[in-house]
Amino acid sequence: MPPEAHDRAADPPEGTAAASGPDSASPHAQPPPANPHAHSRRAGPFTVVALSGEIDMATEGFVSEHLDVATAPPEPDVLVDLRGVTFFDCSGLRLLCRAETRARERGGRLRIVSDLPRIRSLLRAAGLLRRFPPLEELPPPRRPESESPQPPPP
Incomplete structure (x- = not known):
């Protein structure tokens, strides 16, 4: 079974956002409360889910509660910031694959931000480097077309 199929079929861990129905979240849903390992915020058109500490089965x-809410609206544009992570194992990779699949199914995307060589090495070893080519920093928010700079008057 390809990893993506397993990720879609996997039940979320007990006590996560699944109990509150992440699929029923509106596009304007508030992010879950910050916790020791994840917090979410809006940055222009992006939802940034910043992870920190050890990301493992425990x-x-x-x-997952943050990723579920971030990928619930139509056309989500999610950035997962891994720069504060001290340990990341296959549990974290499974969460990324599951969230990226959800985002893509809703017409959006999920990208990761990491300048850590160990994250790049882990992605390469898992065969996921093409799926998640890491950005080294958060991209600047795009300016809506209605706010495009106007040429100065003559």
């Missing part, structure tokens, strides 16, 4: 519930 902490995946803290992360």
Whole structure:
């Protein structure tokens, strides 16, 4: 079974956002409360889910509640910031794959931000580097077309 199929079929850990129905979240839903391993915020058109500390089987519930809400609206544009992560294992990779699949199914995307060589090495070893080419920093928010700079008057 390809990893993506397993990710879609996996039940979220007990005590996560699944209990509150992440699929029923509106596009304007508030992010879940920050916790020791994840917090979410809006940055222009992006939802940034910043992770920190050790991301493993014991902490995946803290992360999944943020990823579930971030990928619930139509056309989500999610940035997962891994720059504060001290440990990241296959549980974290499974969460990323599941969230990226959800975002893509809703017409959006999920990208990761990491300048850590160990994250790049882990993605390469898992065969996920093409799926998640890491950005080294958060991209600047795009300016809506209605706010395009106007040429100065003559």
